[in-house]
Amino acid sequence: MHPAFSVVFFTTATGAGYGLLALLGVLGGLGFIPADFWLGLIGMGLALGLIAAGLLSSAGHLGRPERAWRAFSQWRSSWLSREGVASVATFIPAGLFGLGWVFFGRTGWVTVAGLLAAIGAVVTVCTTGMIYASLKPIAQWHSRYTLPGYLIFSVMTGSVLLNSLLQAFAIGSNPVVAAALLLTLLGWGWKLATWRYNDRLEIATTANTATGLAGGTVRSLEWPHTEENYLLKEMGFRIARKHAAKLRGITQALAFALPALFLLAVLFALPWPLVAVLSVLAAIVQFAGILVERWLFFAEAKHTVTLYYGR
Amino acid sequence: MTCLPTHTDKKLGLVIDLDTCVGCQACVTACKEWNTGGHMAPLTDIDPYGGDVDGVWFNRVHSYEHTTEAGGRTVNFPRSCLHCETPACVTVCPTGASYKRASDGIVLIDESKCIGCKLCSWACPYGAREFDTDVGVMKKCTLCVDRIYNDNLAEEDRVPACVAACPTSARHFGDLGDPASAVSQLVASRGGVDLMPEMGYKPTNKYLPPRAHTERAASVAAPRLEAVKAEGGFLGWVDRMLSN
Numbered sequence: 001m002h003p004a005f006s007v008v009f010f011t012t013a014t015g016a017g018y019g020l021l022a023l024l025g026v027l028g029g030l031g032f033i034p035a036d037f038w039l040g041l042i043g044m045g046l047a048l049g050l051i052a053a054g055l056l057s058s059a060g061h062l063g064r065p066e067r068a069w070r071a072f073s074q075w076r077s078s079w080l081s082r083e084g085v086a087s088v089a090t091f092i093p094a095g096l097f098g099l100g101w102v103f104f105g106r107t108g109w110v111t112v113a114g115l116l117a118a119i120g121a122v123v124t125v126c127t128t129g130m131i132y133a134s135l136k137p138i139a140q141w142h143s144r145y146t147l148p149g150y151l152i153f154s155v156m157t158g159s160v161l162l163n164s165l166l167q168a169f170a171i172g173s174n175p176v177v178a179a180a181l182l183l184t185l186l187g188w189g190w191k192l193a194t195w196r197y198n199d200r201l202e203i204a205t206t207a208n209t210a211t212g213l214a215g216g217t218v219r220s221l222e223w224p225h226t227e228e229n230y231l232l233k234e235m236g237f238r239i240a241r242k243h244a245a246k247l248r249g250i251t252q253a254l255a256f257a258l259p260a261l262f263l264l265a266v267l268f269a270l271p272w273p274l275v276a277v278l279s280v281l282a283a284i285v286q287f288a289g290i291l292v293e294r295w296l297f298f299a300e301a302k303h304t305v306t307l308y309y310g311r
Numbered sequence: 312m313t314c315l316p317t318h319t320d321k322k323l324g325l326v327i328d329l330d331t332c333v334g335c336q337a338c339v340t341a342c343k344e345w346n347t348g349g350h351m352a353p354l355t356d357i358d359p360y361g362g363d364v365d366g367v368w369f370n371r372v373h374s375y376e377h378t379t380e381a382g383g384r385t386v387n388f389p390r391s392c393l394h395c396e397t398p399a400c401v402t403v404c405p406t407g408a409s410y411k412r413a414s415d416g417i418v419l420i421d422e423s424k425c426i427g428c429k430l431c432s433w434a435c436p437y438g439a440r441e442f443d444t445d446v447g448v449m450k451k452c453t454l455c456v457d458r459i460y461n462d463n464l465a466e467e468d469r470v471p472a473c474v475a476a477c478p479t480s481a482r483h484f485g486d487l488g489d490p491a492s493a494v495s496q497l498v499a500s501r502g503g504v505d506l507m508p509e510m511g512y513k514p515t516n517k518y519l520p521p522r523a524h525t526e527r528a529a530s531v532a533a534p535r536l537e538a539v540k541a542e543g544g545f546l547g548w549v550d551r552m553l554s555n
């Protein structure tokens with residue numbers, strides 16, 4: 001599948017944004033994080049900013065973005081529509097929670113709004129994951145690894161972001177660092193398991209079933225066209241497969257290994273501001289790593305239409 | 312609404328005979344010609360005379376070499392929308408632009424509602440949908456919905472353009488929901504198959520596999536021609552003398 005940068009950035013940014021929003025909603029709402037004006041403003045600004053930037057980026061992927069409002073209508077059947085509804089609906093409690101936290105301190109309704117925002121964030125990430133997990137023609141996506149992967153990477157990047165935020169305000173705590181570290185290791189393990197599963201996939205759909213020609217071998221003799229068409233450009237993307245091994249290495253280094261090392265160093269009670277610098281660095285490096293991971297997620301996915309072209 | 316109808320009155324579709332298709336591309340050309348002025352017009356061409364030509368087509372003919380123990384053969388394979396009974400391209404559509412008609416089962420796109428998110432083309436395992444980068448919307452085979460119900464055409468012309476154009480009668484159009492229809496009978500008699508049945512999309516269009524190789528082929532050698540009458544003249548005399 002062609003990794004359109006707008007979609008790669010969209011899922012990475014909203015994943016991190018919703019992860020951070022969910023954690024702020026729960027931890028901020030229940031009083032584990034102080035109701036500080038600047039912390040609230042920058043934390044909620046970062047979460048909602050990432051989400052908004054991601055959503056705007058995804059709109060840029062559309063052929064007719066001016067009609068994007070129509071995408072809220074088909075939530076009964078379409079995961080993409082459900083994602084649109086959930087993402088916009090989540091802005092309501094998230095906005096109330098942010099305003100409440102920043103301007104009114106913490107009162108009863110702010111806690112409720114925070115918890116509702118967290119639920120909205122989780123639901124939205126689930127709908128994003130289901131868009132991919134529900135696509136049968138792409139075996140690497142239509143697997144039990146896809147939806148948990150989106151949820152794990154969302155809370156992982158969100159927790160590393162939260163830690164960098166708290167460390168920057170010099171109110172970091174070891175439980176948050178440890179949670180971010182463990183989630184990063186969990187994400188690493190999940191990605192390795194996903195790759196292992198995908199590499200051993202035995203796909204029932206072959207050139208034989210695609211053409212209805214039973215038995216023997218079916219070899220593409222001639223394409224219907226001489227140049228690449230939409231199908232090959234969108235679904236027949238092949239560049240990354242050549243570099244898959246290297247890119248998997250880069251993903252592991254940036255998304256998991258380096259952030260884990262930085263967080264481990266932070267755990268060992270280094271002086272401030274070194275812990276803040278390392279924590280922010282971990283978040284930035286991990287974001288870059290997840291961009292590569294998401295790029296590979298597309299590039300390594302093989303659509304059944306490529307069978308018609310002998311690919 | 313992108314929810315699927317629970318029942319369609321008819322299941323209009325195509326039956327494509329892989330035994331007789333010669334890969335002449337007449338159906339491809341006829342489809343493009345009709346539809347670039349039809350319901351989903353235009354079928355945009357990008358850089359049509361340049362080195363990087365691209366464009367929207369509803370029908371593409373591939374050629375394959377099918378090799379089995381019985382031998383090898385070339386199979387020409389037209390590929391277009393199969394108007395599935397459970398098409399995920401419709402249910403994934405977030406705007407309601409894609410829909411399946413309850414009356415005849417044809418899968419269509421309402422261009423005015425399409426936002427060009429391309430998700431439907433990802434959901435189709437057959438590559439039936441092609442994005443028009445110029446107009447910014449998705450396009451697909453309409454089963455020539457503007458021909459088959461068109462009162463301005465002579466009755467025999469009320470078939471999809473690809474069917475009308477096929478010189479070898481490799482394409483047949485009809486109601487595959489009616490077991491008594493000519494197309495259903497043809498599918499039954501020739502053992503027509505679904506493409507990628509394991510995907511569970513239940514395609515309406517059926518493909519007739521090439522007939523099996525047979526040992527009963529007619530002898531291609533013609534009997535030797537004999538002279539109508541004996542040759543006369545000097546050469547005739549030489550012939551007679553040497554034949555003795």
